Amino acid sequence: AQSVSQHNHHVILSEAASLELGCNYSYGGTVNLFWYVQYPGQHLQLLLKYFSGDPLVKGIKGFEAEFIKSKFSFNLRKPSVQWSDTAEYFCAVNAGGDSSYKLIFGSGTRLLVRP
Amino acid sequence: SQTIHQWPATLVQPVGSPLSLECTVEGTSNPNLYWYRQAAGRGLQLLFYSVGIGQISSEVPQNLSASRPQDRQFILSSKKLLLSDSGFYLCAWSATRLEAFFGQGTRLTVV
Numbered sequence: 001a002q003s004v005s006q007h008n009h010h011v012i013l014s015e016a017a018s019l020e021l022g023c024n025y026s027y028g029g030t031v032n033l034f035w036y037v038q039y040p041g042q043h044l045q046l047l048l049k050y051f052s053g054d055p056l057v058k059g060i061k062g063f064e065a066e067f068i069k070s071k072f073s074f075n076l077r078k079p080s081v082q083w084s085d086t087a088e089y090f091c092a093v094n095a096g097g098d099s100s101y102k103l104i105f106g107s108g109t110r111l112l113v114r115p
Numbered sequence: 116s117q118t119i120h121q122w123p124a125t126l127v128q129p130v131g132s133p134l135s136l137e138c139t140v141e142g143t144s145n146p147n148l149y150w151y152r153q154a155a156g157r158g159l160q161l162l163f164y165s166v167g168i169g170q171i172s173s174e175v176p177q178n179l180s181a182s183r184p185q186d187r188q189f190i191l192s193s194k195k196l197l198l199s200d201s202g203f204y205l206c207a208w209s210a211t212r213l214e215a216f217f218g219q220g221t222r223l224t225v226v
Contacts, residue, residue: 009156034214044205044217090158092215101147101166102174103207103215107158 002027002095006106013081014114021076021109023065023091032094033074034103035065039087047089050074061085083115117142121206121218128225134179134193136221138206141187146208148189149215150181153203162204165189201225 005024013019025031035047048059055067065076074091091106121138128134140146147166151159161174163181171181178197182190189206201224207215 006158032213043219046214046216049214092159101164101172102161103149103209104161105151105159107156 002093002102002104004091004093004104004106006089006091006109008109009107010110010112012112012114015083016080017113019076019078019081019085019111021089021091021111023074023076023106024072025074025091025093026072027093027095029095033065033067034092034094035059035063035074035076036090036092036105037087038090038108044090047076081111081113083113085111086113087111117208117216119206119208119216119218121221123221124219125222126224128196128223130198130225131195134191134196134200134223136191136204136206136223138189138191138218139187140189140208143187143208143210145186146210148183149207149209150189150191151205151207153205153220159205163191196225198225 003026007022033050036044037047038044047063048057048065050057050067058064063078065074067074088108088110090108092103094103118141149164150162153159163173165171165183168183168186179193204221206218209215
């Protein structure tokens with residue numbers, strides 16, 4: 001069965017620091033990959049997505065993610081975080097075949113950015 | 116544009132009582148529909164998904180059930196709630212293999 005792992009459960013950074021959140025998935029076939037963000041008190045929003053093509057995808061608010069197929073990874077990055085990036089971040093995978101309708105999420109990473 | 120409505124926003128129910136959470140989608144047809152439960156530190160757990168009317172797939176054996184009586188309506192139910200059913204429940208919709216869009220969620224507290 002497909003699964004998604006986010007190894008960093010809590011991350012604390014100072015403003016202007018660089019961010020990288022790890023995401024690994026287990027599925028050998030074609031996948032669609034997503035990063036969602038949940039700001040305090042708000043609903044889940046899509047940050048970025050990868051379907052095919054350029055493995056480096058850019059999303060909203062200066063976030064980007066790189067799909068590395070050989071490593072089954074889709075790490076989220078931002079060169080310089082802001083206090084307003086404080087939120088919980090979720091990686092998600094949609095696999096193909098019989099699982100093509102299922103969107104599986106990781107356990108999330110809580111990011112706290114200190115001013 | 117598409118919108119998703121989920122209600123109620125909060126619910127407090129006694130142990131052993133029934134449950135019905137409703138979710139409706141507007142502005143699209145034949146969406147894939149999902150129920151998730153979100154728990155702190157555990158992310159979003161997929162409970163049920165549906166690719167069409169009357170078609171329900173269950174991911175986790177539990178005290179809950181789901182139904183899809185109409186194309187854009189998805190209902191999460193229980194006949195008798197347990198304390199362990201407390202949590203934050205999210206409904207979502209997607210077009211096949213595309214990103215999911217979430218409702219505001221329901222905070223369920225079983226007392």
